[in-house]
Amino acid sequence: MESNEQVKLTSYSTKGGCGCKIGPADLQQVIRNLPPSEPNPNLLVGLDTSDDAGVYRLSDELALVQTVDFFTPIVDDPYDFGQIAAANAISDIYAMGGKPLTVLNIVAFPISTLDKQVLTDILRGAGDKVREAGATLVGGHSIDDKEPKFGLAVTGLVDPKRVRTNAGAKAGDKLILTKPIGVGILTTSIKKDQLSKEEIKRMTQVMATLNKRAAEIMEPYPVNACTDVTGFGLIGHALEMAKGSGNGLVIRNDDVRKLPRIRELAENGFVPGGTKNNFNHVKDDVDFPEEMDQIDRWILCDAVTSGGLLISVEAEASERLLAELVEAGVEASLIGEITSDHPGRITVE
Template sequence: MNETNPIKLTSLTTKGGCGCKIGPAELSQVLRNLPPAPYDPQLLVGLDTSDDAGVYRLTDELAIVQTLDFFTPIVDDPYDFGQIAATNAISDVYAMGGKPITALNIVAFPIANLDKEILTNILKGAADKLQEAGVTLVGGHSIDDQEPKFGLAVTGTVHPKRVRTNAGAKSGDKLILTKPIGVGIHTTALKNGMLSVEEVKQVTSVMTTLNKETAETMANFDVHAATDITGFGLLGHTSEMAKASKVGIRINADQVPILPRTRELAQAGRIPGGTKNNFAHVQNDVEFAASIDEIDRYILCDAVTSGGLLLSVPADEADLLLNELVENGVNAALIGEVVREHQGKIVVQ
């Protein structure tokens, strides 16, 4: 942690505030009452499939990818918080098969009550991660708020015929996950002082690792569907893929990469509210093997910040893609498959 700013950022959220997404059930209730957007043939990806970003066609050769994400601090170091927020926001563009090009900062900060250097370091962290991703910061907007929040709106480009969505998974595909889960449980434990310095570094490293290498590697393969694993957890985003693609999905729980000590921390009660909401939302769409207990079910639903990509890949390309990802330094694993049975549902075995 930056010693000139010893304040714990994670202690600054208001009581009950976690900075996590509005739960999928609550969000669904809000959105279902909105009138449908006017039809626009240039809108290639909108609200219909709960995808990671919107895609709008400008020409036959060019479309833009647009996304936005922000949240309250989940780590105490301001610089790390800025890096995590930037990595998380950029990830949606990678998930759509796009190349991020510009970004806008979104800042809420109690400017009269906190050291201004804290905000400077948040912005520095984001700026450094944008530079790593090759993204140009073009501006932003700030407000004086009682608790700090930070994020970015990111724009990318993609060829209209190369857009990846969560709606293209096909029976017979294999599923690859490119980062470990358990981030939400670990960041909740961090707020309660239960992580060692090395464990804080480990979970921060996961959250600040761009999905750039994954995106560049998968561009050479016939990836049928992709999504990034964030607030709705592995099973929440997998459920969206199953429903959007009108397929069934089988997950092998013992093959899912999980951060060390995740189960221990979950057993100690460090399960965030967002994770519990995720589990409640998907439990009717998931069939768990009897050997998978409640703790493991929560872990598979854990609310992730800046997670990996979930890729649905033809079976004959899966091993080659997995090997290339691993060779390129990506912590990827083969975790399941797409099936014809139980359309829109998940079986976890």
């Protein structure tokens, strides 16, 4: 049995698979073969618009927001992994305009081969992040498995009239992204010992940061749509917004913040399979500049864990919202806009 100091947690995520999300193309094939759900007037957001969470109306003033997410370790420190997994799952609630209320832990763990303290530390990290979010842990479920997996099922509350969905983006809106991208390439690089301790700390800080402050700041602004950038990458989630709203998106590559050394590491081969799958899924719906090489295209499609919010806000309020986010320490940038041109497509500049 390995001690907490000796364990290299990320090595366990390769034993049964990569721990990545099922790719968008494969997921679409699975879902479209399912029988349609019975119509329910209280189901405000379901599967139709590829949104981050489901929304179910309880009354004219109150609705539930529900989501679930879990994955294999992407960092070696168990406490950090717990924090990242919790921040990632809770983010879906913020993206829908809600506030997290309760969480359930989802645990798979090789209890006979990994030190139990590792699991304790994962749960401790998640618990601290849940408390930071103002939510309450109410239980969970665990199984003995060959590789560790961890995540949360989260329930939140939202005013039905203030739900932010992919479908709400309007032509003329500006797009704000609240975190840098590139953590998929960095987490792949960890497994090959390519990152310094400082780089791992920086990457971990980005993923473990809740989107709570960004969500609180955007609350009073005229935000028409919002999503969080996770496994399908910036372009993948932006494309869901384009298709859901029936509008086009313009994304300016130079304005998208990226973590240090991303291009160097990608050039050296540390591009995760999920990132390449994302690109293959979106490439027919995205107009990239001819001079943009494959590396930069992959980076914009990088499979993210616990990424930032992609906010579609009315143009006249965008600079004020951006300034307030930056002043609060959010790593936000204005990266593009919504257009009535090329509906359902993205143009990268």
